[in-house]
Amino acid sequence: RGSDAVATNRGSRRVRGRGIVLPAIHHRIWLEVVRAANCHIFSPAIIQIRFSLQGFPLCRLRLSHFAMASGNDCREVHRHTPYYCEENVYWLARSFLSEQAREGTEDASYFAVVVSNPKKAVPMWQQKAGEEAMCGLVVWDYHVFLLECSRGGPHATADGVGAAAGQPKGKATRVYDLDTRLSFPCDAKDYFQQSFAFNEEKLRHQGFDLTYFKLIEAETYVAEFSSDRAHMLSAEGTWLAKPPDYPPILTDDGKSIFHKIYVTGEEVASGVSGWGHNYVQKDFELAFL
Secondary structure: OOOOOOOOOOOOHHHOOOOOOOOOOOHHHHHHHHHHOOOOOOOHHHHHOOOOOOOOOHHHHHHHHHHEOOOOOOHHHOOOOOOOHHHHHHHHHHHHHHHHHHHOOOOEEEEEEEEEOOOOOEEEOOEOOOOHHHOOOEEEOOEEEEEEEEOOOOOOOOOOOOOOOOOOOOOEEEEEOOOEOEOOOEEHHHHHHHHOOOOHHHHHHOOOOOOEEEEEEHHHHHHHOOOOOHHHEOOOOOEOOOOOOOOOOOOOOOOOOHHHHOOOHHHHHHOOOOOOEEEEHHHHHHHHO
C-alpha cells in the first residue's frame, strides 16, 4: 500500500525514517509525523502538508505543562492500552456509569468524544505520543476521550431538558484523556485551549480540514461500541500497535461498527451523523465551553 517515499495508508511502517526528505525549517514537526507513522496516528494526507512556526503559540503551550499530572492525577487506576483510545474510553465510560448507578447520583452526564475530520488528519497538542519539544504535537486520524458535562446550564430548561436527545444539556466541565500530558481529569476549557491550538483560519492555512467532535452519549457508546480491531492491522496482517491483552470488544452479533467513529465528508455535507452528533470545533466551543 505504500512506498519508501510516500505513505498511502495510515500506519505504514515503511515511512518511518526512510526516503522522506525533511525540509530544514520544518524538520522537527516533520520528524514527529514520520515517527507517528509507526502507530495509528498517521494519515496519508499529512505527508503533503507543510507546517509553519510563524505565529505558533509554543510559549503559551509550554506553560501549560504546569497543568500536567500532579498528586491528584488518577489515570493509573484505569485500564489503558496505547493507541487504542476508543477501547480505553469504553472502559472509562463503563466504570463511571457503574459508579453513578451504585451511588444513585446523576449530577453529571458523560460523552465519548471522537476527534476526527474527512481527511483523517487532526493536529492535537499535549499528547504523550508527541515530543515535549513540540508541546506534544501529534496528528491523529482520530482520537477519543471522555467528556463530563453538567446536567444544567444555559442549554437546559428549568427541568434540565432543552437539548436534543443525545446531546449535552449543560456545559462541559472536565475531560478524561488517558493520552494527554495535561492533568487527569483536566478542566474542559483548559484542555480544549491547550490541545486544539489552531483555530479555523490556521487550520485552513496549514492545509487541514476543520476539526470535528462526534459526541456519543456514554450509555450509547458502552451499549453499541463494537470493534474487531481490523483497522490496526497492516496490509501484511501484522499489528500496527500491540493490541490490548483482552479479547476485542464486540456486541452480541459480532459485527464491528468501528467505521462509524470517523466524521466523514458525507456526514459533514448532510449535517447528519451516523452515530452521535457532530460539531465543528467553533460551534462546540461556543455551545459547551
